[in-house]
Amino acid sequence: MPVVSAFLMPGNPLPFLRQDNPPWAPLATAAKAAGEALRASRPDVLLIYSTQWFAVLDELWQARPHSTGVHVDENWYDYGDLQMDLRADVSLAQACVAGANAAGHRSKAVDYEGFPIDSGTIVANAFLNPGGTIPTVVAANNLYHDFATTEALGRVAAEQADLQGKRAAVIAVGGLSAGYFDKDIDIAEDRIVDEQSDAANRALLAAMEQGGADRLRAGLDDFAAAAKTDMGMKHLAWLLGGVGDFKNAHVHGYGSTYGAGAAVVEFKLA
Amino acid sequence: MSQGKILAGFVAPHPPHLVYAENPPQNEPRSEGGWEPLRWAYEKARKSIEELKPDVLLVHSPHWITTVGHHFLGVERLSGKSVDPIFPNLFRFAFDLNVDVDLAEACCGEAQALGLTAKMMRNPNFRVDYGTITTLHMVRPQWDIPVVGISANNSPYYLTLDEGVEEMERLGEATRRAIEKSGKRAVLLASNTFSHYHFHEEPEIPEDMSREHPQSYKGYKWDMRMIELMRRGEIREVMRLFPEWVEEAFAEVKSGAFPWMISAMEYPTTPAELHGYGTVIGTGNAVMEWRLAA
Numbered sequence: 001m002p003v004v005s006a007f008l009m010p011g012n013p014l015p016f017l018r019q020d021n022p023p024w025a026p027l028a029t030a031a032k033a034a035g036e037a038l039r040a041s042r043p044d045v046l047l048i049y050s051t052q053w054f055a056v057l058d059e060l061w062q063a064r065p066h067s068t069g070v071h072v073d074e075n076w077y078d079y080g081d082l083q084m085d086l087r088a089d090v091s092l093a094q095a096c097v098a099g100a101n102a103a104g105h106r107s108k109a110v111d112y113e114g115f116p117i118d119s120g121t122i123v124a125n126a127f128l129n130p131g132g133t134i135p136t137v138v139a140a141n142n143l144y145h146d147f148a149t150t151e152a153l154g155r156v157a158a159e160q161a162d163l164q165g166k167r168a169a170v171i172a173v174g175g176l177s178a179g180y181f182d183k184d185i186d187i188a189e190d191r192i193v194d195e196q197s198d199a200a201n202r203a204l205l206a207a208m209e210q211g212g213a214d215r216l217r218a219g220l221d222d223f224a225a226a227a228k229t230d231m232g233m234k235h236l237a238w239l240l241g242g243v244g245d246f247k248n249a250h251v252h253g254y255g256s257t258y259g260a261g262a263a264v265v266e267f268k269l270a
Numbered sequence: 271m272s273q274g275k276i277l278a279g280f281v282a283p284h285p286p287h288l289v290y291a292e293n294p295p296q297n298e299p300r301s302e303g304g305w306e307p308l309r310w311a312y313e314k315a316r317k318s319i320e321e322l323k324p325d326v327l328l329v330h331s332p333h334w335i336t337t338v339g340h341h342f343l344g345v346e347r348l349s350g351k352s353v354d355p356i357f358p359n360l361f362r363f364a365f366d367l368n369v370d371v372d373l374a375e376a377c378c379g380e381a382q383a384l385g386l387t388a389k390m391m392r393n394p395n396f397r398v399d400y401g402t403i404t405t406l407h408m409v410r411p412q413w414d415i416p417v418v419g420i421s422a423n424n425s426p427y428y429l430t431l432d433e434g435v436e437e438m439e440r441l442g443e444a445t446r447r448a449i450e451k452s453g454k455r456a457v458l459l460a461s462n463t464f465s466h467y468h469f470h471e472e473p474e475i476p477e478d479m480s481r482e483h484p485q486s487y488k489g490y491k492w493d494m495r496m497i498e499l500m501r502r503g504e505i506r507e508v509m510r511l512f513p514e515w516v517e518e519a520f521a522e523v524k525s526g527a528f529p530w531m532i533s534a535m536e537y538p539t540t541p542a543e544l545h546g547y548g549t550v551i552g553t554g555n556a557v558m559e560w561r562l563a564a
């Protein structure tokens with residue numbers, strides 16, 4: 001079995017940057033608990049997809065051996081700097097590029113000093129993989145890819161990891177409901193922006209807990225009808241592509257990030 | 271102190287390809303050239319800026335997207351390396367720019383006074399986006415004029431287009447008020463591509479111009495129709511058609527720079543001068559100038 005664990009992680013950096021803020025603290029605690037579960041699964045590599053890394057031409061795969069440096073979020077710069085510390089599994093990233101190209105999804109590896117790794121990837125990696133010791137394969141959110149294409153990319157990544165005999169953890173980085181507060185709020189009072197989005201998030205999380213890829217797919221359809229979604233929830237497409245199916249899930253935490261929905265979920269694999 | 275004024279406004283789009291094609295020392299990758307007609311259009315804009323001798327350049331960029339309000343660069347000197355996440359093969363640029371923090375704060379204050387959420391970006395490690403940098407480099411490669419950098423608030427996408435455009439127009443009004451009170455001579459830069467339909471594959475040699483042409487005939491026709499109206503000074507008609515243009519040409523002006531600038535200039539009936547038009551991976555790019563004062 002190539003895939004040994006799978007997680008949904010928040011992409012918004014606020015719970016990482018302000019772990020002491022009461023509405024965000026449970027998400028930070030949950031993210032650390034997910035980190036423990038991840039390490040217990042002893043992965044050789046993390047297969048990461050973040051909704052915040054945009055691509056518009058080819059699908060991009062991060063192949064810089066070690067990305068370091070300071071990243072400042074374009075929105076949340078007041079809350080502190082983020083330290084990039086991301087190692088790539090270069091041979092697997094190259095294999096994913098080749099595999100995705102062979103499957104008809106034009107792909108390219110990127111390896112540039114100073115490349116702006118997105119906030120979501122940085123904070124998910126920092127929570128799950130402190131010190132960045134486990135290598136990663138990070139794939140971009142191509143804005144023109146649909147759910148099915150993204151799922152196919154997740155499948156390619158898991159297959160390539162398997163071909164290299166690696167134990168992989170699949171990481172979906174992104175939010176739930178995407179409606180947010182567009183005016184200043186007291187962050188100590190942060191909450192989901194409206195009740196309908198909150199209810200939609202809870203229903204989607206319940207579908208994950210009950211388990212089975214089919215139930216989650218149906219849950220995602222309902223979710224899209226009820227709430228603004230983070231990028232069509234393509235991060236979950238990546239996850240489904242990677243794991244194929246799952247038994248059930250444990251929600252480590254659910255909360256708001258400036259009005260938007262976020263959760264830390266551990267998927268129990270079949 | 272005499273009243274400040276807006277000397278001119280430019281549509282100054284930011285495909286990083288134009289910087290790449292020019293091979294300035296700040297940019298790492300090297301090219302064989304390409305997109306010459308657009309770069310020659312920018313030569314004319316550079317000449318205008320040289321003649322106008324502005325105290326400050328204000329740029330509104332769609333690649334600094336903010337969700338909570340309109341943000342202004344608020345650190346006196348910002349430097350670093352800006353790598354375009356979309357075209358990292360073309361744009362890895364060592365930037366070093368001076369910000370007119372006083373005017374930025376004044377714009378921010380006026381925006382707040384007009385009921386907008388507005389804030390100053392004070393983090394010295396902030397990496398300036400490639401849209402801001404490309405536009406500034408293309409109009410003033412000497413980098414010797416202080417700038418005011420303004421984010422693109424996400425309202426045109428998050429709210430209705432009308433609500434978003436109305437915010438941008440209010441931001442323009444605030445910008446004008448701040449400039450007038452500052453006593454400064456200002457140039458506005460709307461960092462926007464027009465038709466934004468593009469190819470999904472890059473040629474082996476990105477600057478291979480045998481591969482460059484409009485991706486969409488519909489987008490091209492929209493651009494020509496709007497440019498012609500701008501050249502005739504029919505700006506109200508441009509703004510009336512704006513939502514249709516955005517919709518049908520998938521125009522990047524949706525992100526707000528264009529309505530911001532036009533509102534700041536009080537919907538000028540002065541004919542705009544087209545310095546040039548060209549496509550970049552199929553998108554429509556016009557370099558245009560509204561000269562309001564000498």
Ligand SMILES: [Fe+2]
Pocket residue numbers: 284332333401463522
């Ligand atoms: Fe752009």
